[in-house]
Amino acid sequence: MSPPPAPDPAIDVQNLHKSFAGFPVLTGINLKMMEGTTTVVLGASGSGKTVLMKHIMGLFKPDEGQVIVDGENVSTMSRQDLAVFRERMGMVFQSSALFDSMTVGDNVAFPLREHNSSGLSEKEILEKVKEKLAVVDLHDVEQKFPAELSGGMRKRVGLARAIIRDPKIVLYDEPTTGLDPLTTESVDEMIIHARERLSVTSVVISHDIGSAFHIADRIAVINEGRIVEEGTPEEVRNTKEPFTQHFLATWFGRT
Amino acid sequence: MAEQTAVAPKPRPNWLKPLERPLVVLGELSLFAGQSVMAIARRPYRVGLLMVQLEFMAYGSMFVVGLTGLFTGMVLALQTVYAFGLFNAQSLVGATVEISLARELAPIFTCIVLVARVGSAAATELGTMRVTEQIDALETMAVDPLNYLVVPRIVSAAVAAPLLTMLFNAIALFGAYGIAVWAKDLSPGTFLNRIQTLVEVKDITNGLGKASVIGFVVTMIACYRGYRAEGGARGVGIATTQAVVGGLVAIFAIDYIYTAISLSGPQQPGGGLGG
Secondary structure, X not given: OOOOOOOOOOEEEEEEEEEEOOEEEEEEEEEEEOOOOEEEEEEOOOOOXXXXXXXXXXXXOOOEEEEEEOOEEHHHOXXXXXXXXXXXXXXXXXXXXXXXXXXHHHHHHHHHHHOOOOOOOHHHHHHHHHHHHHHOOOOOOOOOOHHHOOHHHXXXXXXXXXXXXXXXXXXXXXXOOOOOHHHHHHHHHHHHHHHHHXXXXXXXXXXXXXXXXHHOOEEEEEEOOEEEEEEOHHHHHOOOOHHHHHHHHHHHOOO | OHHHHOOOOXXXXXXXXXXXXXXXXXXXXHHHHHHHHHHHHOOOOOHHHHHHHHHHHHHHHHHHHHHHHHHHHHHHHHHHHHHHHOOOOHHHHHHHHHHHXXXXXXXXXXXXXXXXXXXHHHHHHHHHHHHOOHHHHHHHOOOOHHHXXXXXXXXXXXXXXXXXXHHHHHHHHHHHHHHHHHHOOOOHHHHHHHHHHHOOHHHHHHHHHXXXXXXXXXXXXXXXXXXXXXXXXXHHHHHHHXXXXXXXXXXXXXXXXXXXXXXXXXXXXXXXXXX
C-alpha cells in the first residue's frame, strides 16, 4: 500500500534566489503551502520575508528558482497573465496601503470597479463592499477617509479590499507590526475568521511570535534568506535548530 | 588555475566616474518614458483621471500664470521702451514684445510655473504613494500604475501647457500695452499695428508647440522621480527636489533644441516693415 499522493500545494516556492545590488537577500528558499491553510513565515527584520512575499505576488522576478502558485509559474508570466493571475490573490500591506485620496468605500470597491468583468451595477458593488466590510466586522465606515480610522481598522479595510474579488490566496505583510496587544489580538482574530469564513489559503509574513503561534497551521522560520525550520506550531516549538530555538526563546523564555 | 587568473572585469576609466550617475539616470528615465508613452495607448483610457489632472494643472494654474504673465509683459514693455528709445525705434516696441513673448517667454515662464506647481506635486504624490506601498497595492490589484498614475499626468501636462501659454500671451500683451501706452505715452495705433504686420501666426504656434513638448517632458521627469522614490519622508523630499531641479534644467535644454530645430528650415521673413 503506497500512501495516497500528496495534494498539489497552493503555493510552491522552489530554490528561490534574489540579490539586490549584489547583496544576496534570498539564498535558496524552498517552501510549500497547502490549500486552505494558514502558513506564517516567521523571521527577524531583514531576513528576506517581504522579498519572499513580493515574489509570490509576482512583483519581483527571481534571479534563480521559481514560484508556482495554483499550478502556474508566477516567475515567467507576462504582464497580461499576471493581471489575470492576481485576481486570485489578495494582499494586505503592512502600512495598509489604502488610497488616502479615496473614502473607505471607494477603496474597498476599487478592485471591483477596475475589473468589472461580471458587469456589476453600482448598487451591487456597494452591497458587496458592505458585505466584505461586515466580514471584517466593520459597519458604516464607507464614507470615512482612511486617515480617520485607527491602525487596526485600516488593516481591516485593507483586508476587505483584498478579499472583495473572492481570492483563493490572501497574503498578509506583517499584519500586527506596530499594533498594541489588544489590536494585535483583534487582527489575529480577523485572519482566523477570514480563513474560516472564506476558506482561503493564507500566508502571513511576521516577526510576531505570539501572533504566529495563535493563527498558524504551519510555521516556517526564515533566517538570512533561507528557511531554517518548517512544521506545525508544535514541531517548531520543540525544534533543535539553533536559530529557531534562539528566536523563540525571546518569547517563550530560555529553557 | 587558469580560471582563477583569468578575466577580472576591466576597471572603468577614472574620467567616466562622474558621468556614471547621470548616465544611469538618463537611461532609467528613457526606459520609464518609453514605457509610459506605450501605456498611453493601452486601455483603459482614464478620461476621468485626465479631467481631474487637467482641472488641477490648467484651471488651478490660471491665476499664478496670469499674474506671472502680467508682470512679465509689464517689465518687458518697460525695458523695451527704454532700449528702443536709445535709437528712436519705439514704434517697434509692440511687435518686439509680442515676438519675444510668443516665441520664448510665454512658453518658458509657463513651464517654469508648471514645474513649480505641478512637477513638485506629482513627485510628492507619487513618491508618497511609493513609500506607503500604494503603488505596490495598485500592482497587486492588477492595475497598471503607469496607466493609472503617470499617463493622466503627462497627457494633461501636454494639453495644459499650451493652453496656459496662450493665456500668458494674452495677459502679458495686455500688461505690455498698459505700460507702453498708458505709462510711456506710446501711440496705441503704432503699438498694435506693428504687432499685426510683424507677428505671424507661426510665432505663436511655435511657442505653443514648444510649451506642449516641455510640459510633457518635465512632468514625465517629475513622475519618474516620484515613482522611483525610496526611503520614507526623506526620500520623497529628495525626489521632489530632483524633480524640480531636473525639470528646470530640462526646460532650457529642450527650449534650445526645439528652437534650433524649428529655425533650421528655410526662413521666409513674413510681413516686414515695407509697404
